[in-house]
Amino acid sequence: MLATRVIPCLLYQDGSLMKTVKFKSPSYVGDAVNAIKIYNEKEVDELIFLDITATAENRLPDLAVIRQIATECFMPLAYGGGITNVEQVREILHVGVEKVSFNSAALNNPKLITETAKAFGTQCVVVSIDVRKSIWGKYVVYGDRATRSTKENPVEFARKMEDAGAGEILLTSVDREGTWEGFDLELVEKVSNAVRIPVIAHGGGGTLGHIRDVVKLGKASAVALGSLVVYQKKGMGVLINFPKPKELRSVLS
Amino acid sequence: MSQKVKILDYGLGNLGSIQNMFKKLGIAAEITGEEAEIEKADKIVLPGVGAFDEGMRGLAKSGLAGILSRKILEEKTPLLGVCLGMQLLTKESDEGKEKGLGWIEATTKRFSFAPNNELKIPHMGWNEVDICRPDDLTKDLNKSGENARFYFVHSYYVECENARDVLLKTSHGIEFDVAFRRDHIMGVQFHPEKSHRFGMQILQNFYEL
Numbered sequence: 001m002l003a004t005r006v007i008p009c010l011l012y013q014d015g016s017l018m019k020t021v022k023f024k025s026p027s028y029v030g031d032a033v034n035a036i037k038i039y040n041e042k043e044v045d046e047l048i049f050l051d052i053t054a055t056a057e058n059r060l061p062d063l064a065v066i067r068q069i070a071t072e073c074f075m076p077l078a079y080g081g082g083i084t085n086v087e088q089v090r091e092i093l094h095v096g097v098e099k100v101s102f103n104s105a106a107l108n109n110p111k112l113i114t115e116t117a118k119a120f121g122t123q124c125v126v127v128s129i130d131v132r133k134s135i136w137g138k139y140v141v142y143g144d145r146a147t148r149s150t151k152e153n154p155v156e157f158a159r160k161m162e163d164a165g166a167g168e169i170l171l172t173s174v175d176r177e178g179t180w181e182g183f184d185l186e187l188v189e190k191v192s193n194a195v196r197i198p199v200i201a202h203g204g205g206g207t208l209g210h211i212r213d214v215v216k217l218g219k220a221s222a223v224a225l226g227s228l229v230v231y232q233k234k235g236m237g238v239l240i241n242f243p244k245p246k247e248l249r250s251v252l253s
Numbered sequence: 254m255s256q257k258v259k260i261l262d263y264g265l266g267n268l269g270s271i272q273n274m275f276k277k278l279g280i281a282a283e284i285t286g287e288e289a290e291i292e293k294a295d296k297i298v299l300p301g302v303g304a305f306d307e308g309m310r311g312l313a314k315s316g317l318a319g320i321l322s323r324k325i326l327e328e329k330t331p332l333l334g335v336c337l338g339m340q341l342l343t344k345e346s347d348e349g350k351e352k353g354l355g356w357i358e359a360t361t362k363r364f365s366f367a368p369n370n371e372l373k374i375p376h377m378g379w380n381e382v383d384i385c386r387p388d389d390l391t392k393d394l395n396k397s398g399e400n401a402r403f404y405f406v407h408s409y410y411v412e413c414e415n416a417r418d419v420l421l422k423t424s425h426g427i428e429f430d431v432a433f434r435r436d437h438i439m440g441v442q443f444h445p446e447k448s449h450r451f452g453m454q455i456l457q458n459f460y461e462l
Binding site: 001002003004005040043045046070071073074075076093094095096098120121123167196197198221222245 | 267269270273274277302303304373375376377378379380381399402404406424425444446447448449450452453
């Protein structure tokens with residue numbers, strides 16, 4: 001039977017790995033390549049690597065960095081950050097990346113999702129959706145690293161993206177990110193029930209129990225982890241780590 | 254005794270990752286689409302990502318069909334098909350109109366589940382495999398004490414006509430073949446280059462054949 005994937009999601013900014021809380025206050029985690037070497041040694045299922053300032057800074061994806069990271073990964077790798085055309089996708093896949101993730105492009109130019117899926121297959125297309133809850137309790141999709149509210153609601157947007165050619169959705173709760181408080185189960189379940197493609201839950205994962213809940217109750221197909229895999233514990237220093245396979249099996253089976 | 258491993262470049266597939274894993278094992282595998290280089294091969298890897306017809310047409314356009322036939326069918330050079338590469342070795346696929354190479358008695362079929370079935374297509378992620386019969390290609394897979402598992406991503410699967418050709422199976426709704434071997438012609442559905450130590454074992458075994 002297919003195992004539920006548990007995936008470190010790494011945020012890259014100014015040449016290093018960073019960690020944010022609710023998409024704010026970035027703090028330094030360490031060297032990206034070194035961290036990825038460690039995750040590879042720990043045989044993580046997959047890795048998501050996001051260059052979180054590429055779009056804002058109008059930068060192209062840094063192929064040299066991406067290539068370096070790809071050579072350290074003997075597991076599937078997804079890259080996101082600043083991708084604006086299919087040629088870039090081709091180059092990125094060529095250096096050894098399995099999947100590309102679209103966030104800004106999904107909002108501003110969804111045709112790119114369709115083009116990419118047509119050219120390379122939906123299995124290499126991840127659409128990354130960042131969501132905040134309004135004060136009236138409504139879920140709203142946000143763009144530009146959660147600085148810009150859109151008119152989209154995550155359920156309909158996820159469906160639109162599935163129709164456009166997305167192979168997976170990376171669903172991030174901005175409100176839970178970096179808080180260790182657990183995933184937003186209601187959000188994850190709503191979106192997972194709305195689409196047939198896998199939904200990767202992201203934002204708030206702080207314990208094995210959270211991982212279990214977002215899969216069993218939130219119906220997530222996969223789980224992305226941030227704080228839990230870069231810090232020793234909540235409020236403590238950096239430690240590149242990953243839950244033991246036995247521990248994950250015990251909560252996911 | 255250093256073997257020359259050539260990874261076939263016919264326009265498809267993530268060749269760098271396969272080369273990279275060989276490199277980690279201390280094996281210098283060359284990526285090539287040149288007839289002269291393929292001629293020198295002691296072992297050939299046929300990679301592939303994408304659609305069946307695209308793969309067969311890519312092979313045809315590459316001009317390598319002749320040298321490949323000669324190396325594989327006449328000289329019996331060991332060949333490992335990976336993912337789509339494995340499927341191209343079969344007779345035909347539900348996915349496409351083109352005929353496959355037909356170098357193994359097998360066909361490629363589409364996964365098809367009832368509408369209310371929650372199982373997703375493509376079969377994507379890590380899955381454990383069952384060992385059907387012992388073989389040098391698949392030896393030592395469970396040596397670490399853990400069940401061998403690999404990374405899969407595919408919407409079509411291979412069905413071998415002869416049970417004795419089947420080395421490994423897995424299950425996703427149905428049980429299906431994920432590794433075959435008929436003499437020097439081998440195929441694996443999963444991506445060894447993305448399957449950590451289990452994939453490394455497969456590539457190491459292939460090299461040592």
